[in-house]
Structures are given as structure tokens and as C-alpha cells.
Amino acid sequence: MTLPPEPPRRPTADELERLLLGASRRYTWKQIAEGAGLTVADAQRYWRALGFPDVGDEQAFTVWDMEALRGITDLVRDGVVDEATAVQMVRALGRMTGRLAEWHVETLAEIIEENEAAGVGTGSRLTSAYLVAQKLLPEFERLLIYTWRRKLGASVNRLVAIGRIGDAPLLAAPASVGFADLVSFTRLSRGLSVEALGELVERFEATTNDVIFGTGGRVIKTLGDEVVFTADDPKTAATIGCRLVAEIGEDATLPDIRVGIATGPVVARLGDVFGTPTNLAARLTALAERNSVLVDDATADELADVGDFALRALPPTTVRGLGIVNAFSVTVRREPTA
Structure with missing residues (x-):
């Protein structure tokens, strides 16, 4: 992979995390639970269902964590799904995307190591990771949504066909x-x-x-x-x-x-x-x-x-x-x- 031009200065680990998360960590459990209209216990339940560990009382969450919890809460409040089903859906999403994320990180690490060994890297693994993430994130995000919708359509069509077969x-x-x-x-x-x-x-x-x-x-x-x-x-x-x-x-x-x-x-x-x-x-x-x-x-x-x-x-x-x-x-x- 050809890396884009190196930034004027080397990014920090915090800047790489902020790029990946889309925002800075600035909220506590209590704050995101209140923002989503949940108790802390319910917010932690969804968090664990996604496959994340407990984080204590520090400011570990971003505005997108709050938005995600608020979206789940709205689905339950509007009667689209009940709470048990929402937890199941969140757990399935956590499992699938967790494996996908691990595979992507492993693959990108191999690319970075190969570039450094070939002398075409930046000389800094952190900088290379930042540049690769900066280039790939928007495209893979779009591809992820596209693929999910395509798979959803195929699965729905299959269930419709099954429903016509019998009782x-x-x-x-x-x-x-x-x-x-x-x-x-x-x-x-x-x-x-x-x-x-x-x-x-x-x-x-x-x-x-x-x-x-x-x-x-x-x-x-x-x-x-x-x-x-x-x-x-x-x-x-x-x-x-x-x-x-x-x-x-x-x-x-x-x-x-x-x-x-x-x-x-x-x-x-x-x-x-x-x-x-x-x-x-x-x-x-x-x-x-x-x-x-x-x-x-x-x-x-x-x-x-x-x-x-x-x-x-x-x-x-x-x-x-x-x-x-x-x-x-x-x-x-x-x-x-x-």
C-alpha cells in the first residue's frame, strides 16, 4: 500500500485513538447514562453486550458512545424491539464487528511491517498506522454499511421464501x-x-x-x-x-x-x-x-x-x-x- 504524505509532525497515540473513535474521551458512566436516558446499570449492560470491559469511573466515553446508547434506548422506548432483544442484537453486533476489527488490525500491522522492512515506510509504526487509518477509515466505513445492507436484503429474501413453503x-x-x-x-x-x-x-x-x-x-x-x-x-x-x-x-x-x-x-x-x-x-x-x-x-x-x-x-x-x-x-x- 502506498502511504499518503507524512504529516508535518508525528501523531501521538492519543491522536490515533481519537481518529479511530471519531471524538475524544470526555464522559463518565453517569454522564452517558443520563444523556441516553438510562440507568448506569443498563448502560453497562449494553456496553458488556458489545464486548467491552468495565472501565471504572474515569472519563472513558465519547459523544458517539452516548449517541449509540441513545439510539438503542429509542428503539426500546418506541416498541420496535424489547429490551432483551436489543441486548441480543447488540451482543451479536459486538461479536461480528469484534472479529472483523481484530482481522483488520492484524492485516494493517502486516502491511506496516512490510513497508518498514522494504524501506518505504515512514520510519515510525505509529505514524504509518495513523496515515493508513486516515486513508482507509472512510472507505471501509462505507463498505461496512453497504455490505451489511446487502447481507440484510439476502437474509430477508431467504426468510420470505421459507415463509411461503409452510407453517x-x-x-x-x-x-x-x-x-x-x-x-x-x-x-x-x-x-x-x-x-x-x-x-x-x-x-x-x-x-x-x-x-x-x-x-x-x-x-x-x-x-x-x-x-x-x-x-x-x-x-x-x-x-x-x-x-x-x-x-x-x-x-x-x-x-x-x-x-x-x-x-x-x-x-x-x-x-x-x-x-x-x-x-x-x-x-x-x-x-x-x-x-x-x-x-x-x-x-x-x-x-x-x-x-x-x-x-x-x-x-x-x-x-x-x-x-x-x-x-x-x-x-x-x-x-x-x-
Whole structure:
């Protein structure tokens, strides 16, 4: 990245923080709670839900902290959401943006280190961080809002489609849940440098994201060497699973992969999914051979009428907490159609 011209003097750490927060810290708990029409206890509840630690009685808050609390208070007061739902929404927002912020900081730190090592930096990491933030903040802020609206539209359209199918609750509708993880990742990671391990995880996440989103699924979460995804129907989920095996399992520079898929009603909460299909998919992944896709009988029943896939029944297996499970290996008979 090419940095803009260096400012006349080097910025301080406080100036960098002020740039990022958009204002100076000047308010206490009592002041922002009063400004938002909340008790201190309620203000602290939302603060913790966002994922921030307690800060005591010092002047730790900006005018934007007060505005954010005031906005939440107005939503509850106007009856748009109740207080419990507001806390849930705030908690989900904190989780998602917290991870995004950590990733952005890690990436920007790498850029700054590379620039300094190449002799094209400013000679000061703090100055470089200030200049990068100054250049990127406005664009990423716009991109964040754009992406959220786009994702919101896609999710709403999906719920509308589900609502037309039957009388099942929208947030407990049938779905196919998939788990995919890298084989022997723990052993492999011990022999890698920090940089090589980071590159491996990044390639895994990038590849799985491209395959899952590109095929019509949704990434629920990634846990280093594992990704959890959902799809609206078994065919899409099986297509994703087989393409993950083709993309990752056949790549000599990546570890082998295994995938488990189960279908049934799941409950969606805070961006995650819960229910028997989620647990079963995880168990099937543990049972799967390397570079293979295992599905449960509900998924297999739906795929039986799809000519794109070949199914092979495995001997029934007793799984702890789930009893006897009938698993099926799935392979592509021909390239699945969209």
C-alpha cells in the first residue's frame, strides 16, 4: 500500500485513538447514562453486550458512545424491539464487528511491517498506522454499511421464501448444516512457522468462503481449521461438500479435508445455528475418511432423487448422545447443476 504524505509532525497515540473513535474521551458512566436516558446499570449492560470491559469511573466515553446508547434506548422506548432483544442484537453486533476489527488490525500491522522492512515506510509504526487509518477509515466505513445492507436484503429474501413453503417457524426452519475440517491440522501446525500457519489458515478460509458463498450456502463460523455452513436444501449442501473436497483435497499444498452434512430443523440465534442437525453434522465429520463427504439419512433421502450424486450406505454407527446413525458417503456422479 502506498502511504499518503507524512504529516508535518508525528501523531501521538492519543491522536490515533481519537481518529479511530471519531471524538475524544470526555464522559463518565453517569454522564452517558443520563444523556441516553438510562440507568448506569443498563448502560453497562449494553456496553458488556458489545464486548467491552468495565472501565471504572474515569472519563472513558465519547459523544458517539452516548449517541449509540441513545439510539438503542429509542428503539426500546418506541416498541420496535424489547429490551432483551436489543441486548441480543447488540451482543451479536459486538461479536461480528469484534472479529472483523481484530482481522483488520492484524492485516494493517502486516502491511506496516512490510513497508518498514522494504524501506518505504515512514520510519515510525505509529505514524504509518495513523496515515493508513486516515486513508482507509472512510472507505471501509462505507463498505461496512453497504455490505451489511446487502447481507440484510439476502437474509430477508431467504426468510420470505421459507415463509411461503409452510407453517414452520421462520427461525426454526429445515436446513442442511455442514461441517468441514482439515485432517491432521494440529500435528501439521506444530511444524509450521507462525507466518506459514497464518497463510495456511487464510487460504483455507478464502477457499471455503469462495466455494460456500459461490454455491449458494452461508458461512456460519470458522474455527481455525474448521468451517460451519448451512444451505437451504440438501442438494446445495452436498454440492458444497463435494466442491470443497475437489478444491482443497486435491490441492497438494493444503491438508486433506473431510465434510459432514445433516438435514433437519435448526434454530437460528445470534448468527449461529443450533439443533440436532448441527450436532450430527459435527459427528459425521469426525467419522468421515479424508477427502470424503458423509451425510445423514435425511440428507441421503433427498439426494436419492438427484441424479448428480452417487450414494453409498455405510454400516450403522452408534454415536454418543445421538444413538444409532445411518451415514452415507456422497460423491459426484457428474458436475452438479446449480
